[in-house]
Amino acid sequence: MAEGEAPDEAPDQPLDQPQFAPANTDIAPLAPDAAGDSVVPFPQFAEARASLVGRVEGLSTALSAGHEPxxxxxxxxxxxxxxxxxxxxxxxxxxxxxxxxxGILGEKITQNVRKLVRAEINRALTARSLD
Structure with missing residues (x-):
């Protein structure tokens, strides 16, 4: 069959459908945060979140009071x-x-530059001797 052509015969039977496992309906409810007004999706991060919220509130207070940022x-x-x-x-x-x-980095760079210069000089001398 040439590329891009449709197959000569269409399949007579429908394609097999994948089998999925039943959904798990035993999902634990999300824990509310310290204020109780919203849901914390990752309770293990609640302490870090509370710390960051405190920092942001402190920063906004300092900025509004005209302090040095x-x-x-x-x-x-x-x-x-x-x-x-x-x-x-x-x-x-x-x-x-x-x-x-x-320091050591400078010494290594110097060594590498010297090697490159020597290689270029050798190439130039070799090219001159071949002419």
Whole structure:
């Protein structure tokens, strides 16, 4: 049969239908949250959710009161969050890159560049000698 053509004979019998297991109707009801006004689909996350809700409410209160937006906020390690301008961030990145390039990473990069230069010189000399 050529590609794209319909089969010569249509099947006389209907296709077999898949057999499914009966539905389980014993589903436990969802537990209400601490306020009792909604349903918590994952009760194991209730404590984390309550913590986040408290943080968001505290942040919105601080913002509406005209406080510094990051005052009192901390990162995951408990360090205070500060704002860094772009110039200061560039200085930090620049110094980190310099430190890394002066260490083991810099030595490896230098070795690889030297190997590449040697290989290019050898190719140029070989090409010149063949001419």
């Amino acid at each position: 990051l005052a009192g906020l901390t990162d995951a390690d408990g360090n205070p969050v500060t704002v860094i301008d772009e110039a200061a961030l560039q200085d930090i990145v620049r110094s980190l890159i310099r430190e890394e390039l002066q």
